[in-house]
Amino acid sequence: MITKQPIILLNFTGVYDYEVFASSPCITHVDCRDISGVDCYCDEEARAELRRRLAPYPAKALHFIDSGDFHYLTEYWVSRLCEPFSLIVFDHHPDMQQPQWEGVVSCGGWVADVLRNNPFVCNIIVVGASDELIAQIPDALREKIVFYSQSEIDHHRAWPSKAGSLIHEPVYISIDKDVLRKQDAVTDWSNGDMTLLQLQAVLRIIYAHERVIGVDITGECSASLDYLSELKSAAVDNRANEELMRMICQHDCG
Known part of the structure; x- marks a missing residue:
């Protein structure tokens, strides 16, 4: 595989050791397994260490960021962009929960953090979120986001008519594989019902x-399963990661 785009893989749990795609020589591995205070929530000390460790790597890249517990790292990558951009998020969960503690970022609230704090974000578009979870977002936040819910994807409503007309700047894409049905992704959060073909x-x-x-991909399976379950689950995620990586790199080189 030939690609002009850097591919950066952040290893927090060791789950990529079970996925063949991760052995590609095109991928730069960053070992983060020794950093504490990063699982689901990221405290100030861990945040400072992540920023130090990730500083050498570009935001304009394809990033693999382990399980959905670390999805808040998208907020870090887009904070490095110094031009207006739109953020497109594929996720079964809207990730717009209010923070429980001041100064702590979380996998469940990072989209709201980007909306509040990033001066360059022009639009945020969330694709594939549960209708039920969307309804639980406070009106003040929900009105500032464009949603393509699971039901809209299922009914094949056209992308350009709703989202494409809003976008007049480059886009950063964040993909949580929990947006996919269980046959196409095994994650440590509840799944949506989008197929891998629909996502592509x-x-x-x-x-x-x-x-x-820039693109990031998260949503790996739990690394705490027994060995045989881990291999089976990782094989499903490996296929999704491999196909998405190939497609993204082909477009990058196209």
Whole structure:
């Protein structure tokens, strides 16, 4: 596989040791297994260490960021962008919960953090979130986000008519594989019902209409399963990661 785009893999749990795609020589590995205070919530000390360790690596890249417990790292990557951008998030969960502790970022609230704190974000578009979870978001936040819910994806409503007309700047894409059905991704959070083919179809539309400047992929399976379960689950995620990586790199080189 030939790619011009850097591929950065952040290893927090060791789960990538079970996924063959991660052995590609194109991928730069960053070992984060020794950092404490990062699982689901990231405290100030851990945040400072992550920023120090990740500083050498570009935001304009393809990033693999382990399980959904670390999805808050998208907020870090887009904080490094110094130009107006739109953020497109594929996620079964809207990730807009209010923080429980001041100064702590979480995997469940990072989208709201980007909305509040990033001066360059022009639009945030969340694709594939549960209708039920969307309804639980406070009105003041929900009105500032464009949602493509699971039901809209299922009914094949056109992307350009709703989201494409809003975007006039480069886009950063964040993919949590829990947006996919269980046959296509095994995660440590509840799954949506999008197929891998549906996800790829929407991504192709985005790449056809927008300039993509960065992507991250999260949603790996738990690394605390027994060995045989781990191998079986990792094989499902490996297939999704491999196909997404190949597709993204082809567009990058295209």
